[in-house]
Each structure stands twice: as structure tokens, then as C-alpha cells.
Amino acid sequence: MIDKEVVSVAEAVADVFDGATVMIGGFGEAGSPIELIHALIDQGATDLTVINNNTGSGEVGLAALIKAGRVSKMICSYPRSTNSTVFPDQYRSGHTALELVPQGTLAERIRAGGAGIPAFYTPSAVGTPLGEGLERRTFDGRDYLMVLGLTADFALIKGRVADRHGNVVYNKTARNFSPLMATAAATTVVQAASVVSAGELDPEVIVTPGIFVHRVVAVANPAHESALIAAGASYP
């Protein structure tokens, strides 16, 4: 019987290894799997390459993982936050490298990685510093850049409801990169506010089909990053 549910966030991230590439869902705090990230901090894996649109806020969630010194490289589009100096500090000290990618290119690189497409051409960033060094080709008189698909060892994502097959639905704009990341990682781990039996989710509304998901863990009342920051929280 297929049952992808695991009992704890600790078990869900137990095999993340040093040097792993980890995609983490979320755009700002929307969709950020804070409990899985905190479990990863507890677990201790380091020298991680992390793929997320941002670099976290305050000193919780992704920012806490970076602050703990576990991230050797960030691949993201917008590593700036009004209320966190964690990434800038790690970047300036040389501890965390940065690969800056236009947001749409980042999304499509992840989609391509999950779809078995090794590379594709995009018009974004032509003639800009972010296009330097990339192979250029002209189609129908317009210039495009070749960029590579992205895959990862793990994806950590947050859903609203999941079932034991790994089918997932999301909450509003918390969906963002997560359905793409689920397809692009060797092991995709989903935390969901509720985990239901197979058949309870309407097949017409499932956003991430279970084939892309390997582990599901219930986190009944997930924390919101902004609430933690407002309360002055830091992790650990």
C-alpha cells in the first residue's frame, strides 16, 4: 500500500546530506515550509546549495538556515529583505555564494529540470550583466540566451492539504514555485496543514499529483514568518 506519510518533520528530512542541493518552496513568507527548514537546521546538514526566490526574513526559516552557516550557495532572483541582514552578511563575508537568476528564468529552469529538458532559450536578460557568458542564438531575428534546467536532491515544500499518495493542494499565493520544485527533486518532502485519506481530495483540483511527492508530514498549525518576526523570534 502506498503511504507516503511520515510521522515527524525530523524523519522527513533525516537523509539530507552535506553538500546537497535543496529547493525550498515559497515566495517571501507565502509557502515557506518553516517547520521543515527548522528540522533541517536541527538535523545539521551543511554546505547546502539552496534554491529559493529569496533569502529569508528576520532570523527564522530560510534566514535562520543561512545564519547557521549551512548554506554555501544561494540560487535566487531577489536576495533582499527589508528586515534581515543575514544573507548580506554571509554573502559579504564570502561564506555564501550567490547565483542571481531572473525570476521567470528561475521558474522555467526548475520546470525544465523536472520535465527532463536540459536547457532552453529565453529572451530574458539579453544584453544585461545576467546574460554575460551565456550562449546566444537568434530565432526569427530576435536574440535568446541558453540557460540550463535545474534539478535538486531534495525539495521542501508547504501545502495546505495532502493525502497519503502525495497529492497536494496549496493556499492562495503560497503555491508559487512549489509545484515546479516538486517535479525537479529526487526526493520531494511536503508539509501540509492536514493530511487526508486517498479520495478526499477532488482529483479535479489537485495541483501537485502524488507521483512528484515522496514524503508527506502533517504540520497542523504552521507558523507564519511575519508573525514569528513580529514576536522577535529567532531559530534555534
Place this chain on the structure above:
Amino acid sequence: MSEHSTVTGLTRDEMAQRCALDIPDGSYVNLGIGIPELVAAHVPEGREFIYHTENGLLGMGPSPEPGAGDPELINAGKRQVTANPGAAYFNHADSFVMIRGGHLDLCVLGALQVSQSGDLANWSTGAPGAIPAVGGAMDLVAGVKTVYLITQHTTRNGEPKLVESCSFPLTGLGVVDRIYTDLAVIDVVDEGFQVVELSPGVSFEYVQERTGAPLIPADAGTCG
């Protein structure tokens, strides 16, 4: 400093209002962070715009009532918003299919510099030690059919933002169609910057003095 004393040209709100006048009814629009966001408050009577935010919402509505928001319903600036009736959520790849695939009619962005050939610099001043951050700007200018800018005509130090060629790192080459500043509405045409309209009480010479490239008067008639 009094709000009403020596200010020449339009306020931020008036710039946004002027821009909104040019957006056709039924347009699918992406508004950048900053002054462009103010456009949403000035939709002309009888028109409906559908707002796209690149983090996965079409049909974005205004900020929620205090206490009624959801931290997972936000815009690209990471502020809480609402979803209008008829709204749709989608993933990031689909969101940039809308952008890069040319499905959005218009985007309104901010600017650090814009050149007379329509090159835009709006993500980095290239200052040493600055953390570079680009977001979706490069995809928007590469894919959206029409690109409008709303920006102050000069920097806080009085330096022109409309220039012959950008010194800051580019966002895109030859992508800008029209610029709304506090002093004028200016089109980017084949020959350079063409004034479409001057703000009330502002002369052509006054705008030219604050522009880093030659301006073509409104009545010069070009083929751009």
C-alpha cells in the same frame, strides 16, 4: 518643506493617475513596486483592468482590511493583498508564461535610468558591495507587449534619469515604450525621446535642462 510651495510638476499620485488614463479597458496589467502600484487607485470611470502579480495571482485586489489579510495572499512586493471576484491562482512557471509569452498587455515599472533608445536600468546601480537583486523585471521587459515607466524625471540629487545611454546595469535593451515623469509624458521613438505632453506649468526648456539627451518637441511629427 511645504507641500504646496515650490513644487513643480506632478505628484506621485498624479503621475499614476496620468498613466492610468492611457490604459485601455480590459487590459491585463502588471504593476511594479513603488509609484506604479498607485496606478491601481486611479482606474478611470467605466474601465476594468485585471492585475497580474508575478507570484501567482491574476485579479489582484486592494489591500485587505486591517486584520482580515492572509500572509499567504501577497503581491510581488510581499505585501498582503486581496483576490477580486474572478481571480485565479497559478504556479510560477504559468505566471511567467503569461509574462514571457506575451499574454500580458502592459506593465508599468519604475526606473533608475532609461536611454533614448529605450534601454532600461531599474535593478542595480552597480555600486560595490550592494546586494544585486533582479526579481522579475528582466522577464517583464522581455515579454510584455507594452512597457510604461513611471519615474521622477531626475534623481534626488538632480541627475537626469532620461539619458543618452545608461551607465547602470541594464534590465533590457530597447524595451521602453512610454515614460511618465513628474514633468512630462515622453515616448521612446526611433529618433529618441519625444515629448507627448508637458505637465501643467512646465516648459519644454525646463524639461530639456533636466534631461540627459535631446528631446523632440510634441509637434515635431516623427514616424516612431
